Amino acid sequence: xxxxxxxxxxxxxxxxxxxxxxxxxxxxxxxxxxxxxxxxxxxxxxxxxxxxxxxxxxxxxxxxxxxxxxxxxxxxxxxxxxxxxxxxxxxxxxxxxxxxxxxxxxxxxxxxxxxxxxxxxxxxxxxxxxxxxxxxxxxxxxxxxxxxxxxxxxxxxxxxxxxxxxxxxxxxxxxxxxxxxxxxxxxxxxxxxxxxxxxxxxxxxxxxxxxxxxxxxxxxxxxxx
Amino acid sequence: xxxxxxxxxxxxxxxxxxxxxxxxxxxxxxxxxxxxxxxxxxxxxxxxxxxxxxxxxxxxxxxxxxxxxxxxxxxxxxxxxxxxxxxxxxxxxxxxxxxxxxxxxxxxxxxxxxxxxxxxxxxxxxxxxxxxxxxxxxxxxxxxxxxxxxxxxxxxxxxxxxxxxxxxxxxxxxxxxxxxxxxxxxxxxxxxxxxxxxxxxxxxxxxxxxxxxxxxxxxxx
Numbered sequence: 001x002x003x004x005x006x007x008x009x010x011x012x013x014x015x016x017x018x019x020x021x022x023x024x025x026x027x028x029x030x031x032x033x034x035x036x037x038x039x040x041x042x043x044x045x046x047x048x049x050x051x052x053x054x055x056x057x058x059x060x061x062x063x064x065x066x067x068x069x070x071x072x073x074x075x076x077x078x079x080x081x082x083x084x085x086x087x088x089x090x091x092x093x094x095x096x097x098x099x100x101x102x103x104x105x106x107x108x109x110x111x112x113x114x115x116x117x118x119x120x121x122x123x124x125x126x127x128x129x130x131x132x133x134x135x136x137x138x139x140x141x142x143x144x145x146x147x148x149x150x151x152x153x154x155x156x157x158x159x160x161x162x163x164x165x166x167x168x169x170x171x172x173x174x175x176x177x178x179x180x181x182x183x184x185x186x187x188x189x190x191x192x193x194x195x196x197x198x199x200x201x202x203x204x205x206x207x208x209x210x211x212x213x214x215x216x217x218x219x220x221x222x223x224x225x
Numbered sequence: 226x227x228x229x230x231x232x233x234x235x236x237x238x239x240x241x242x243x244x245x246x247x248x249x250x251x252x253x254x255x256x257x258x259x260x261x262x263x264x265x266x267x268x269x270x271x272x273x274x275x276x277x278x279x280x281x282x283x284x285x286x287x288x289x290x291x292x293x294x295x296x297x298x299x300x301x302x303x304x305x306x307x308x309x310x311x312x313x314x315x316x317x318x319x320x321x322x323x324x325x326x327x328x329x330x331x332x333x334x335x336x337x338x339x340x341x342x343x344x345x346x347x348x349x350x351x352x353x354x355x356x357x358x359x360x361x362x363x364x365x366x367x368x369x370x371x372x373x374x375x376x377x378x379x380x381x382x383x384x385x386x387x388x389x390x391x392x393x394x395x396x397x398x399x400x401x402x403x404x405x406x407x408x409x410x411x412x413x414x415x416x417x418x419x420x421x422x423x424x425x426x427x428x429x430x431x432x433x434x435x436x437x438x439x440x441x442x443x444x445x446x
Contacts, residue, residue: 155364171347203385211374
C-alpha cells in the first residue's frame with residue numbers, strides 16, 4: 001500500500017470508530033459549551049465586550065477541548081496493544097501520524113462547527129457573510145492544533161502523568177498559533193479588511209506546514225518503544 | 226585541569242566586565258544609572274538563545290547517532306538556557322519600572338522571551354516528570370527540535386499581535402563607542418560563562434549516569 005493509502009486507512013478507521021461510538025465528539029462539544037458558560041460568568045460577556053474578548057473566549061474553549069480530545073487519540077490504540085500491531089505494519093510510520101493528524105483535524109473542526117451556533121446564540125452574534133472567512137480561520141487554526149497536538153499525544157501516551165503533561169507540552173508550543181487565531185477571528189468578526197487578515201492567515205499556514213512536516217519526520221522517534 | 230584554567234580566565238573576564246560596566250562607560254543621559262543593566266540584560270538574552278540553539282544541535286545529533294553525550298549537551302544547554310532566560314525576565318522588569326513606569330508591559334520582545342522561556346521549562350518538566358529514564362533522551366530530542374523551530378514563529382506572531390506596543394529600541398541602535406566595547410566585553414564574558422557551565426553540567430550528567438550504571442552492576446552482582 002502506498003504512503004497515502006496507509007494514511008487514509010488509518011483515517012477511515014478512526015473516523016468510522018468515532019462515528020459509531022461518538023464517544024469523543026459528544027462529550028467534547030458539551031465540554032466546549034461548559035467552558036463558554038464558565039467564561040460568561042467570569043467576564044460578563046454580553047454586550048459591548050463581546051467583540052473584544054469573544055474571539056479569545058472562543059479559541060480558549062477550543063484549545064481546552066482539543067487538549068482532552070487529542071489525549072484520547074492514541075489512548076484507544078493502547079487497548080489490546082493495537083499500537084504495536086500498527087507499528088509492525090511495513091513502511092514509513094509517518095503514515096500513521098498523517099492519518100491520525102487528519103482525523104484529529106476533522107474532529108476539531110466538527111467540534112468547532114457544532115459549538116459555533118451556541119456561541120452565536122449565547123453572545124447575540126447575528127450570522128452572516130463572515131462565516132466564510134471564519135471557516136478558513138477554523139481550518140488553519142485546527143490544522144495548527146492537530147499538527148503538534150497529534151505528535152505530542154503520541155509522545156505523552158507512553159508517559160507517566162500523561163493527562164498532566166500533554167497540556168504542559170502543547171500549550172506553550174501552540175501559543176504563537178493561538179495569538180494569530182484570536183487576532184484573525186477578531187478581524188473577521190469586526191468585518192475587517194482582507195489585507196489585515198492576510199498576515200495572520202499566513203502565520204497560521206506557515207505554522208501548520210512547518211509542524212506537520214517536522215512531525216512527519218520526527219514521529220518515528222516519538223513513537224518507538 | 227582545563228576547566229580550572231577556564232575558571233580563572235572566566236573570573237578575570239568577569240572582573241574586567243564589571244569594571245567596564247561600572248567604572249568605564251559613561252552614564253546614559255536619559256535613563257541614568259539604570260541603563261547599566263543593559264550590559265547584563267542583552268548578553269543574557271543572547272546566551273539564552275545560544276543555549277537553545279545548542280539544545281537543537283544536541284537533539285538532532287542524538288537522534289542521528291544515539292550517543293549519550295549529545296543528549297547530555299541538549300539537557301545541560303536547556304537548563305542553562307532557562308536560567309539565562311530567567312535572568313532576562315528579571316532584569317527586564319527591573320529596567321522597565323523606572324523607564325516605562327511599570328514592571329511589566331505586554332511588549333513584543335518581553336512577551337516573546339516569556340513564551341520561549343515557558344516552552345523550555347515545559348521541556349525540562351516533561352523530561353523530569355514524564356518520561357522514563359530510558360525514553361527521556363529520545364523524547365527530549367524530539368521536543369528540542371520542535372521547540373527551536375517554534376522560536377522564530379513565536380517572534381513573528383507576537384510582533385504581528387502587538388507591533389504598536391514595541392518599546393525596545395531598534396536592533397541596530399547607535400551606541401557610544403565605549404558602550405559598544407563594553408557590550409562586546411560582556412557578550413564575550415557571558416558566552417564564556419555559558420560554555421563553561423554547559424561543560425560542567427555535561428560532566429556532572431556523565432558522572433550521574435556512570436553512578437547509575439555502577440549501582441546497577443552492584444545490584445546485579
